[in-house]
Amino acid sequence: MATLALTPCGDFRTSYREDTTIFPTRTSRNVAIASVALLCLVPLTGDRYVLSLMIQMGYLGIAALGLNILVGFTGQISIGHAAFFGFGAFSSAWLVDQGVPVVAAMPLAGVMTTAVGMVFGIPAARLKGLYLAIATLAAQFIIEDFFARARWFTGGVAGRVTEPLTLFGLRFDTNESYFYVVLFYVVVMFVAASNLMRTRDGRALVAVRDHYLSAEMMGINLTYYRTLSFGISSFYAGIGGALYAHYLLFVSVEAFNILFSIQFLGMIIIGGLGSVMGSMMGAVFMTMLPEVVQWFAAALSGSAIDRALGLGAAVSYLREMTIGAVIILFLIFEPDGLAHRWRLIKAYWKLYPFSH
Amino acid sequence: MKQDTPILEAEHVSLRFGGVRALTDVSFSVRRGELFSIIGPNGAGKTSMVNCISGRYRPTEGRILFDGQDITALGPNKRAGLGIGRTFQNLALFGHMSVLDNILVGRHHLMRHGFLTGMVYWLFGAQKEELEHRRAVEDIIDFLEIQHIRKAPAGTLPYGLRKRVELARAIALRPRLILLDEPMAGMNLEEKEDMARFIVDLNEEWGMTVIMIEHDMGVVMDISHRVIVLDFGKKIAEGTPDQVLADPHVKRAYLGEEDEVLVDETERVE
Numbered sequence A: 001m002a003t004l005a006l007t008p009c010g011d012f013r014t015s016y017r018e019d020t021t022i023f024p025t026r027t028s029r030n031v032a033i034a035s036v037a038l039l040c041l042v043p044l045t046g047d048r049y050v051l052s053l054m055i056q057m058g059y060l061g062i063a064a065l066g067l068n069i070l071v072g073f074t075g076q077i078s079i080g081h082a083a084f085f086g087f088g089a090f091s092s093a094w095l096v097d098q099g100v101p102v103v104a105a106m107p108l109a110g111v112m113t114t115a116v117g118m119v120f121g122i123p124a125a126r127l128k129g130l131y132l133a134i135a136t137l138a139a140q141f142i143i144e145d146f147f148a149r150a151r152w153f154t155g156g157v158a159g160r161v162t163e164p165l166t167l168f169g170l171r172f173d174t175n176e177s178y179f180y181v182v183l184f185y186v187v188v189m190f191v192a193a194s195n196l197m198r199t200r201d202g203r204a205l206v207a208v209r210d211h212y213l214s215a216e217m218m219g220i221n222l223t224y225y226r227t228l229s230f231g232i233s234s235f236y237a238g239i240g241g242a243l244y245a246h247y248l249l250f251v252s253v254e255a256f257n258i259l260f261s262i263q264f265l266g267m268i269i270i271g272g273l274g275s276v277m278g279s280m281m282g283a284v285f286m287t288m289l290p291e292v293v294q295w296f297a298a299a300l301s302g303s304a305i306d307r308a309l310g311l312g313a314a315v316s317y318l319r320e321m322t323i324g325a326v327i328i329l330f331l332i333f334e335p336d337g338l339a340h341r342w343r344l345i346k347a348y349w350k351l352y353p354f355s356h
Numbered sequence B: 001m002k003q004d005t006p007i008l009e010a011e012h013v014s015l016r017f018g019g020v021r022a023l024t025d026v027s028f029s030v031r032r033g034e035l036f037s038i039i040g041p042n043g044a045g046k047t048s049m050v051n052c053i054s055g056r057y058r059p060t061e062g063r064i065l066f067d068g069q070d071i072t073a074l075g076p077n078k079r080a081g082l083g084i085g086r087t088f089q090n091l092a093l094f095g096h097m098s099v100l101d102n103i104l105v106g107r108h109h110l111m112r113h114g115f116l117t118g119m120v121y122w123l124f125g126a127q128k129e130e131l132e133h134r135r136a137v138e139d140i141i142d143f144l145e146i147q148h149i150r151k152a153p154a155g156t157l158p159y160g161l162r163k164r165v166e167l168a169r170a171i172a173l174r175p176r177l178i179l180l181d182e183p184m185a186g187m188n189l190e191e192k193e194d195m196a197r198f199i200v201d202l203n204e205e206w207g208m209t210v211i212m213i214e215h216d217m218g219v220v221m222d223i224s225h226r227v228i229v230l231d232f233g234k235k236i237a238e239g240t241p242d243q244v245l246a247d248p249h250v251k252r253a254y255l256g257e258e259d260e261v262l263v264d265e266t267e268r269v270e
Helices: A026-045 A050-072 A082-098 A104-126 A127-149 A175-197 A200-210 A214-217 A222-248 A258-271 A277-300 A304-311 A312-333 A337-353 B044-055 B076-082 B099-106 B115-119 B127-145 B159-172 B189-204 B217-223 B242-245 B248-255 B260-269
Strands: A166-167 A168-173 B009-018 B019-030 B035-039 B062-068 B084-086 B177-181 B207-211 B226-233 B236-239
Touching: A026 A050, A026 A175, A050 A175, A050 A200, A050 A258, A050 A277, A082 A104, A082 A127, A082 A222, A082 A258, A082 A312, A104 A127, A104 A166, A104 A222, A127 A258, A168 A175, A175 A200, A175 A277, A175 B115, A200 A222, A200 B099, A200 B115, A200 B127, A214 A222, A214 B099, A222 B019, A258 A277, A258 A312, A258 A337, A258 B207, A277 A312, A312 B099, A312 B207, A337 B084, B009 B044, B019 B044, B019 B062, B019 B226, B035 B044, B035 B115, B035 B189, B035 B217, B044 B084, B044 B177, B044 B207, B062 B159, B076 B115, B084 B159, B099 B127, B099 B159, B099 B248, B159 B177, B159 B189, B189 B207, B217 B242, B226 B248, B236 B242, B236 B248
Parallel strands: B019 B236, B035 B207, B035 B226, B084 B177, B177 B207
Antiparallel strands: A166 A168, B009 B019, B009 B062, B226 B236
C-alpha cells in the first residue's frame, strides 16, 4: 500500500523480509535515496565553502561511525581514535609512495589501520571501563610518538605530501569532484554498518555491551568480539583518515592529537551513542559548531559586547569553550543524543496536531 | 549417542572461594529427557552448581561430563555451542535490544554469517540466514505467547514477561540441556502456572532435558522426575519427589529438628 506518511498508522508488513529492512517504511527509504540524489547536485552550486564543510562532515562522519561501533554498540571506550584516523591517513599516503594507485591505497589503508587497531585491541579486550580508557590513551601516545619518529612512514615533522585520487583518467583534486568520492564512501560505509547491526555479529556486539555475562552463556566469545569491535572501528577510522589525506594532499603529524580524539567522542555523544545515523549527525554538528561560533565571533568583534567584556583575542577560544559546554549540556539534557531528539521530532509530527 | 547414558554427570564436584566451601564433593547424574530439580535452603550452593555446569565457574575439584565428554575446562561460550542453555536467577536480558533481537542472540552459535558477509547483507546469503532464523524464533515466540511484545525493548518489560523472554532466549539456543535458575521466583500464581506448563512442554514435547532450581516446593514436587537436595554445599538427598520429601535429612535442613508438626506438613504437601 502506497502511502506518503513517514510512518503509516498500522503495520502493513506481511513478510519477515519486510520486517528486517534498514528503513522502517518504504517512504523513509525513498526519502533517504532522494536525499543522496539531492546531495549529488550540491557540487553544481559550486560553493567551495559549503563543499569543503560537507567533505569534512563526510570523512569525520565515517570515523565517528567507527568509534560509535566501538563505544556505542560494543560498550568499549577509546580515547585514541584520532591516532587511528591519522594512521589511516599516513598509511594511504605511504602506500601511494610505494606505487600503489590511490584508489586501492584508500581501502588498503583501512586494512592496515585495522591490523594496528587489533594489536591494541587484543590487550584491550581484557580490560573494561577506566582501565581500558587508560590503555587506549596509551595507544594514542604510542602511535603519536611513532608518527614523530618513523620518518620513512610519515615524513617526520615535515609531514607527507600525497597525490589526489585518479580514476579512469579523472583527477579528483577539486572540492566539486572529491565531494562525490566522499559521498560514495559515506553511503557504502553507513549501509555496511546498518547491515552489520541487523545481522549476527552486530547483535553479538550489542549483547556484549548490554550484559557480557549472559552474552557469553549464549555462546558469544567475548575476547573475539571485543577485539573485532576494535578492528572494525579502526577500519572506519582508517578509511576516514585516507579520505582526509587525499583531500588535503598533505598529512602532518601534529593534527592527530588527543584533542582530536576527544572531539570524536564528542561527536558520538552529541549524535547519539549506539545510533548509526547519530554518528553522522554528531559529525555534522561538530563541523558546524566552530563555523557558527566563528560567525558569532565575527559578528561580536568590535561590537559593544566585545568592548564591554574585553574579549578581543579571546574570541578565538570561544570555539573550544563552546564544544566543552555543548558536550556537558548534551550529557545533562539529551544523553541519548541528536538521534534520539530526531526520533522524538518524528513521533511528534506523526501525531500532529493531536498529541494523543 | 546412546540413549541410556546420562546426558550430564557431575563427579565429585567441589568449589571453593578462598576459605568458603560453596560445594563439597557433589555427585549426581541427569538422564536424558529428565526433568531434574535442585533444591535446598538459601545459600546451599544451588546456583553455584548450575554455574559449574554452564561454565561460569570452574570447579576446584571434580569433573563435569556432558554427553560423556569432559567439559570441565571449556568456556561458557563453547558449552552453549555443545547444547547447554540457561536462564539466570537475576534477570540478564540485553536491555536495549528488542525482544526479537534478544532471542536471535540465542541463535548465535547456529548461524554462520560473520561481519564481512553481514555487511553486504544481500550478496552472500546473510539475509537468507537471518530470515530462516527469524522463522525459528517466531515458533518460540508463539510457544511462549509473547507475540505482542516482540518489538519492545527488553528493558521496558515487566518482570514476569522478562522471565519469559529469557526462557525464550535460552530455548533459541536449541539446547539439549536447559538450566533454569529459579524460573518462577517472584511470580504470581497465574504466571507460575504458565511457566510450569512451558517447562513441562519443553521437556515432553521439545524433548529437552531440564535442570531446574526452584524454591516453590509445590511446583518442584509436581513436575520433577527426580530431585537432589543441597545443604551447605553438600548433597543430602537424591531421588523422586516422594523419596526426597520423606528423607529425614531434608526435613532437618528445611525445618530444623524433627517434630510432630513436620510430619503433618509432609503429608499435606503430598
